[in-house]
Amino acid sequence: MSNETYTVAVVGATGAVGQQMLKTLEDKNFPVGELKLLSSSRSAGKKMTFKGQEYTLEEATPESFDGVQIALFSAGGSVSKALAPEAVRRGAIVVDNTSAYRMDPDTPLVVPEVNEEDLHNHNGIIANPNCSTIQMAVALEPIRQKYGLKKVVVSTYQAVSGAGLEAVDEMNTQSTAVLNGEEAEANLMPVSGDKKHYQIAFNAIPQIDKFQDNGYTFEEMKMINETKKILHMDELPVAATCVRLPVATGHSESVYIETETGNPDVKELQQTLSEGEGITLQDDPANQVYPMAVNSVGLPDVFVGRIRRDLDRENAYHFWVVSDNLLKGAAYNSVQIAESLIRLNLIK
């Protein structure tokens, strides 16, 4: 990487993911020249700190992107729909952390460890996949490479921060209420824009995002469709059940897979996964070593453990994948994409 620096805009800087984007840019010492923190009119005027320097948030408008080279969007699908094309028109490359463009055939959907080369086909916008998709794709890729994949069934254990900081506040308030023997008031979870709201504290809610007509939620369909797109396996059978838990940060996933070939034993599969890019193996049952949500917070790794052979079917396995949904699941992956764009000389 040269000593060049870049003009970067962060759209939605005050959100759960936006805050982690700033932190990741700082931690990775990303070559930020000028930095613009953009937000809704509601948050405009607020101040945030980056590398010890104070920045004032500006309302995001089409003109905000004049001179911006890299725009990291995480302010909701409607903001991306409205402003990402405006940013591109003004010469920026957009890394979009919403679902707005993910399934657009002209938009690459990228997990750098898996399909960095797709960045070459961009038309200004790069989509960052859904949080629960990213960590599973990172874990599946070394298996796909070595043995091929025939089927994936995942049940998720997803953290509340995936629904935003207000959702974490609601969980905490509800938790305090329940611990005091009071009623837990629900106004946001499981989906703020849906009709009914349920207690998440000390509960498990089998709904993330709204329902589609086929009985799957949008979150489940995101995992299904995005995984196929990232792995370039349109025909791969993927099934998902997505469940929200009373966990602040850190998504966990119970994954069942069938491989095409190889029938590796557990030791070989552990080896294969431990060599996978972005993966940290935590798999020593005798010493109770396995990934856990609370241990993943603040770390960029995708943690994999509990690797077992299916007891009945050949080429079939079970494992457990955990990652910080705000980092590898969102902000960290977005900044990685920006780094890849620089390395591939794709930033003008």
Add this chain to the structure above:
Amino acid sequence: MSNETYTVAVVGATGAVGQQMLKTLEDKNFPVGELKLLSSSRSAGKKMTFKGQEYTLEEATPESFDGVQIALFSAGGSVSKALAPEAVRRGAIVVDNTSAYRMDPDTPLVVPEVNEEDLHNHNGIIANPNCSTIQMAVALEPIRQKYGLKKVVVSTYQAVSGAGLEAVDEMNTQSTAVLNGEEAEANLMPVSGDKKHYQIAFNAIPQIDKFQDNGYTFEEMKMINETKKILHMDELPVAATCVRLPVATGHSESVYIETETGNPDVKELQQTLSEGEGITLQDDPANQVYPMAVNSVGLPDVFVGRIRRDLDRENAYHFWVVSDNLLKGAAYNSVQIAESLIRLNLIK
């Protein structure tokens, strides 16, 4: 049922399940004549109330079972190993809620909705299955009857009360600490008798019971082996990943199945399940109706919802099963077994 009453002993009456056994005997108006509440020497002398009458706990000894007709055991495997044969020797029928006799080929393992007829083969002891097994078996049985079963993969979301009341206390204490920004002290979870202990508050722990050499936990092997035994399907491929959640009561399960035949659509499968004994269907995604742990507490039903076809494989389905782990998963099933024994004239 005649007007006959029975001398009943409850062993482990002060525990999480023991308390629910007393409540269930009361709620179901079980024909209790004499009642003996038995415990460890530590709890002996304590007082508990049944149907408005006060009872004093006695230390459980072999002689405690003189004259007892039905003994409900829920005081840990070692107590059952030591005292269940003594109770049988004295003429009692034992319904044992520990894992001590479940896989003994001479001991029936019974979920009354599924295999009540196995009670005829008893040799004094009836085993009550593991909590997470029971609710899944109830949901699988009507499917097995109508379409046959070819494969089952389950990921569980299990409540802390399955590990006892002290575990719930630990979760609550940890939750308060975390909400106050303090360290969460862990002394019990995930397994009190194992080497390491981890925070369960705001976390998901992929370990319930100790690990076996094959990488599966005992809890997972219980679900696998007990399900085969209850359904009389020794060759059924069953796989399980068992996970502990910060939920006080109510186990949830994400179940993937492949049937032998039928390829029913969702409506037909909903109909089949809703007609299953012990099942309450809660499956209306358009109105956000699905089973949830907090709604199951105190109810004997096995709740089933989120029924979907697999999007790729024929005869393959996903659904979500929730039940109160202390009731249908333990105390309620035990009392149901006792009722079946009476109805089948198996009590001397």
